[in-house]
Amino acid sequence: MDRLAEATSGVAEIGLMARASGMGVLAQRLSQLSLLSQSELGTLQKLEKRKEHEADALIAGDSLGVQAPLRFLLSGWACRQRVMPDGRRQIFGFLIPGDVLGTPSGPLTSAFASVVALTAVVTADIPLSDDKHPNNASSLYSKLIAAAEHETEKLLYDHIVRLGRMNGLERMAHLLLELRRRLSRVGLVNGQSFPMPLRQESLGDALGMSTVHVNRTMQQLRLKKLIQCSGREVTVLDPVRLTALADGTQI
Amino acid sequence: MDRLAEATSGVAEIGLMARASGMGVLAQRLSQLSLLSQSELGTLQKLEKRKEHEADALIAGDSLGVQAPLRFLLSGWACRQRVMPDGRRQIFGFLIPGDVLGTPSGPLTSAFASVVALTAVVTADIPLSDDKHPNNASSLYSKLIAAAEHETEKLLYDHIVRLGRMNGLERMAHLLLELRRRLSRVGLVNGQSFPMPLRQESLGDALGMSTVHVNRTMQQLRLKKLIQCSGREVTVLDPVRLTALADGTQI
DNA sequence: CGGGGGTTTGACGAACGTCAATCGGGGTGG
DNA sequence: CCACCCCGATTGACGTTCGTCAAACCCCCG
Numbered sequence: 001m002d003r004l005a006e007a008t009s010g011v012a013e014i015g016l017m018a019r020a021s022g023m024g025v026l027a028q029r030l031s032q033l034s035l036l037s038q039s040e041l042g043t044l045q046k047l048e049k050r051k052e053h054e055a056d057a058l059i060a061g062d063s064l065g066v067q068a069p070l071r072f073l074l075s076g077w078a079c080r081q082r083v084m085p086d087g088r089r090q091i092f093g094f095l096i097p098g099d100v101l102g103t104p105s106g107p108l109t110s111a112f113a114s115v116v117a118l119t120a121v122v123t124a125d126i127p128l129s130d131d132k133h134p135n136n137a138s139s140l141y142s143k144l145i146a147a148a149e150h151e152t153e154k155l156l157y158d159h160i161v162r163l164g165r166m167n168g169l170e171r172m173a174h175l176l177l178e179l180r181r182r183l184s185r186v187g188l189v190n191g192q193s194f195p196m197p198l199r200q201e202s203l204g205d206a207l208g209m210s211t212v213h214v215n216r217t218m219q220q221l222r223l224k225k226l227i228q229c230s231g232r233e234v235t236v237l238d239p240v241r242l243t244a245l246a247d248g249t250q251i
Numbered sequence: 252m253d254r255l256a257e258a259t260s261g262v263a264e265i266g267l268m269a270r271a272s273g274m275g276v277l278a279q280r281l282s283q284l285s286l287l288s289q290s291e292l293g294t295l296q297k298l299e300k301r302k303e304h305e306a307d308a309l310i311a312g313d314s315l316g317v318q319a320p321l322r323f324l325l326s327g328w329a330c331r332q333r334v335m336p337d338g339r340r341q342i343f344g345f346l347i348p349g350d351v352l353g354t355p356s357g358p359l360t361s362a363f364a365s366v367v368a369l370t371a372v373v374t375a376d377i378p379l380s381d382d383k384h385p386n387n388a389s390s391l392y393s394k395l396i397a398a399a400e401h402e403t404e405k406l407l408y409d410h411i412v413r414l415g416r417m418n419g420l421e422r423m424a425h426l427l428l429e430l431r432r433r434l435s436r437v438g439l440v441n442g443q444s445f446p447m448p449l450r451q452e453s454l455g456d457a458l459g460m461s462t463v464h465v466n467r468t469m470q471q472l473r474l475k476k477l478i479q480c481s482g483r484e485v486t487v488l489d490p491v492r493l494t495a496l497a498d499g500t501q502i
Numbered sequence: 503c504g505g506g507g508g509t510t511t512g513a514c515g516a517a518c519g520t521c522a523a524t525c526g527g528g529g530t531g532g
Numbered sequence: 533c534c535a536c537c538c539c540g541a542t543t544g545a546c547g548t549t550c551g552t553c554a555a556a557c558c559c560c561c562g
Contacts (some may be wrong), residue, residue, distance in 0.1 A: 018561050034556095050411060082408065082412060084412070084416060084498075084499045085498055085499055085500050085501070086499040088416045088418045088499060089416070090411060090412045090415045092408060092411055112405050112406055112408040112409075131297040131542070139459065139552085149400075153363065153404070153407075154363050155410075156404075156407050156411065157333065157343060157363040157364055157407075158363075159411060160341060160343055160407065160410060160411055161333060161341045162334070163411060163414035163415045163459060164341045164414045164456075164457075164458070164459030165335060165339045165340070165341045165459060167548095168549075168550075199507095199508065199509095200508080200509070201508085205415075206415075207415070208414060208415030208416060208551075209550070210550070211508095211509085211513090212509095212510085212551075212552080212553095213549085213550055213551070214549090215509065215510060215511090216510090216511090216550095219510085247335075247336055248335045248336055248339060249336050249337065418516095418517070418518095419517075419518075441533090450540070450541090451540080451541070451542095452540085460518070460519085461518070461519050461520075462540090462541085463518090463519075463520080463521095463542085464517085465520070466517055466541065466542060466543090467518095467533095467542090467543090470542085503562105504561105504562090505560105505561090505562085506559105506560095506561095506562105507558105507559095507560095508557105508558085508559090508560105509556105509557075509558070509559095510555105510556080510557065511554100511555085511556075511557085512554090512555085512556095513552100513553090513554095514544075514551100514552085514553090515550105515551085515552080515553105516539100516549105516550085517548105517549085517550075517551085518547105518548085518549070518550085519534105519546100519547085519548070519549085520542090520545100520546085520547080520548090521544105521545090521546090521547105522543105522545095523543085523544085523545105524541100524542075524543070524544095524561085525540105525541075525542065525543085526539105526540090526541075526542090527538105527539095527540095527541100528537105528538095529535090529536105529537085529538085529539105529541095530533105530535100530536085530537080530538100531534105531535090531536085531537100532534090532535085532536095
């Protein structure tokens with residue numbers, strides 16, 4: 001097992017590793033982000049430079065220097081977060097394999113938030129300029145960055161609605177469905193189950209509630225037979241009712 | 252009193268109209284957004300096309316057509332919002348004179364949120380291409396849009412922290428300080444007072460709390476001698492303690 | 503066999519929502 | 533000019549949601 005495979009062990013455990021790393025999470029996600037051509041994808045794959053980070057490592061944010069490259073998440077989970085002076089933490093969103101962590105400029109550069117690894121992760125950097133490919137990356141860049149920012153913005157708006165206008169049960173249902181949809185795009189959903197290597201503390205910091213309340217909320221979803229949790233994996237038992245709960249369209 | 256002045260009556264009432272419309276809110280804000288040169292400012296001012304809208308009008312959003320121009324708010328207040336299927340409303344942020352309402356493309360195009368007028372407002376459109384100025388607007392465009400998106404993104408992140416990790420009192424204090432800072436940049440703060448023509452219902456829809464709780468929260472801020480409200484105007488009595496409250500840096 | 507990090511549980515209180523009534527000011531018609 | 537009206541602000545009473553503290557539990561690992 002090479003070092004990359006080791007870092008994706010959370011995925012390997014549930015038998016999805018071959019699928020996730022087979023055609024390449026990066027290519028899969030890139031093609032969805034902006035409909036890149038095959039040759040464009042090839043170009044980016046060659047430029048890719050991998051790095052490994054352990055849990056809790058800062059993997060993007062203000063303090064990473066000015067010449068930050070375009071950085072993707074290849075495996076593992078991370079989050080965009082901010083810590084208040086008194087220690088309270090707010091998570092703005094979770095990052096899963098295939099997501100853009102940061103761009104050389106623009107909103108995702110994020111002097112507003114840091115990106116922190118929640119598990120062991122592997123990232124891929126695509127440098128802004130390369131001696132062998134001085135020009136042709138620039139057009140790809142614009143497309144990729146614009147698409148990634150668009151996606152991030154949508155998720156931010158959704159997150160605000162969750163925090164502002166939903167109760168605990170609805171927030172949790174809504175977040176689980178968002179994660180399922182995004183994981184599904186990169187082939188990480190197996191049937192009705194998907195990996196979720198998050199501690200209840202992280203869920204709480206994202207959803208604006210205490211760890212204890214996260215626990216009781218998950219418990220309620222289980223009691224209602226909407227989901228099922230085993231280990232670090234979530235199974236959606238009743239997608240229809242779960243969606244109705246999350247959308248405020250009670251059945 | 253011409254029609255434009257009538258629409259800014261909320262400002263005129265408190266004796267700030269001359270200041271706000273004198274040198275031009277638009278120019279004032281544009282120069283802050285991206286450090287435009289005098290000639291660039293002149294170009295944009297000439298392209299500007301004004302429109303008036305009454306309260307509750309939809310002034311930007313998905314349903315306004317594809318060829319949407321770059322649109323600014325000249326006077327009055329608006330908000331970016333989304334309404335859930337069951338009627339619950341979430342306000343993502345308030346828009347004040349000088350703010351960018353929407354852009355021809357990119358995150359601010361907002362299929363994610365609608366922009367609705369909260370008072371009578373006047374907007375200024377800067378068309379994407381103009382027969383007399385076919386080219387030179389394009390560079391300005393990029394600068395303006397990038398700056399506006401950057402600003403919007405920062406406000407979104409701040410709003411998430413408010414909703415997720417602050418209690419009612421802190422949220423209100425934090426929002427009031429944000430509004431004061433932004434109004435100050437366009438010359439709409441007079442001493443320690445600024446106009447705030449918002450109903451408590453709107454404040455509640457922004458801060459994720461009920462109208463009744465907004466009322467009691469404002470009352471607490473008044474009891475603590477942090478602010479003072481008269482009519483549609485807010486006076487910050489103790490900026491230091493108010494800031495400490497909003498930052499979680501209790502004194 | 504401990505040990506440690508994360509989860510679960512209970513008890514209690516604080517924050518917040520809901521309902522309904524009342525108040526207050528600005529506008530309108532008589 | 534005054535009575536009325538209407539919308540939004542305010543108040544009270546009560547129930548729910550959620551946070552906090554502290555203890556117990558569980559599981560994986562050394």
